[in-house]
Amino acid sequence: MTSPSGDGSGAQPLIIDTSKPHPARMYDYFLGGKDNYPVDRDAAEQFIKAAPEVREGVRANRRFMHRAVRHVVEEGGVRQILDIGTGLPTEPNVHQIAHAIAPDTRIVYVDNDPIVSTHSMALMEDTDTSVILADLRDPRAILDHPEVRKAIDFDRPVAVLLVAVVHFLADDGDPYGIVATLRDALPAGSYLVLSHATGDVHEDHREEAASVYNRATATLNLRTHAQVLDFFGDFTLVDPGLVRVTHWRPEQTPNPDAPPIGIYGGVARKDG
Numbered sequence: 001m002t003s004p005s006g007d008g009s010g011a012q013p014l015i016i017d018t019s020k021p022h023p024a025r026m027y028d029y030f031l032g033g034k035d036n037y038p039v040d041r042d043a044a045e046q047f048i049k050a051a052p053e054v055r056e057g058v059r060a061n062r063r064f065m066h067r068a069v070r071h072v073v074e075e076g077g078v079r080q081i082l083d084i085g086t087g088l089p090t091e092p093n094v095h096q097i098a099h100a101i102a103p104d105t106r107i108v109y110v111d112n113d114p115i116v117s118t119h120s121m122a123l124m125e126d127t128d129t130s131v132i133l134a135d136l137r138d139p140r141a142i143l144d145h146p147e148v149r150k151a152i153d154f155d156r157p158v159a160v161l162l163v164a165v166v167h168f169l170a171d172d173g174d175p176y177g178i179v180a181t182l183r184d185a186l187p188a189g190s191y192l193v194l195s196h197a198t199g200d201v202h203e204d205h206r207e208e209a210a211s212v213y214n215r216a217t218a219t220l221n222l223r224t225h226a227q228v229l230d231f232f233g234d235f236t237l238v239d240p241g242l243v244r245v246t247h248w249r250p251e252q253t254p255n256p257d258a259p260p261i262g263i264y265g266g267v268a269r270k271d272g
Contacts, residue, residue: 021216028088030058050209053259064245068193072159084110085165139181157189168218188272195265235268242266
């Protein structure tokens with residue numbers, strides 16, 4: 001296990017900012033968790049008023065992640081996973097899904113919220129899964145982190161998970177360059193699993209809901225199908241392509257009468 005400090009040394013104290021809502025803690029609240037603060041709950045309730053389908057949306061997003069992990073491990077044969085923006089632990093988590101198929105799968109969890117690292121480390125003390133405190137906005141620091149380099153062999157296929165996190169990258173922060181840096185570091189046979197919020201499926205484009213995050217530690221940047229598709233670069237999308245998460249290889253036929261979920265999800269492979 002790694003320490004929660006940025007350099008893996010354990011020397012830096014944990015500083016948890018409770019003055020602003022944090023996306024990971026709001027997500028935890030949407031899922032019914034208790035690892036959040038009043039500022040997170042207040043913001044989440046405002047979001048729910050503007051987008052009442054959000055609770056089902058985050059559950060559908062989790063189910064997409066479960067199916068995607070099973071695909072890359074079972075069908076793709078990947079035995080290394082880098083989960084960036086992991087959020088607070090919610091069972092079953094990535095390592096539990098992967099290890100149920102292939103116990104030798106190595107997983108590194110990455111998040112920029114110290115409370116996520118603290119809780120994740122406590123729950124995974126008895127596994128060889130690593131947890132590091134780092135920020136997607138600095139992808140090179142993630143790739144070069146000593147714990148990542150210790151656990152992940154970038155000469156062998158890796159699955160990078162960017163599940164419900166890229167939409168927190170603002171347009172002026174070069175989101176496409178950030179994701180491209182991660183893609184370029186992967187060898188052939190690797191996978192990118194990505195889900196991203198959109199305003200495409202609602203008449204109001206969920207602009208009011210997204211504005212709630214203007215007061216959070218990261219803004220919510222809704223993007224169109226074409227814009228989300230661009231994050232996959234020249235990777236080859238596996239069937240059914242980039243679709244709403246409820247429609248990516250569902251275990252049950254989606255209910256046509258259910259409120260639409262504005263989250264796209266896709267899994268793509270690096271050929272070569």
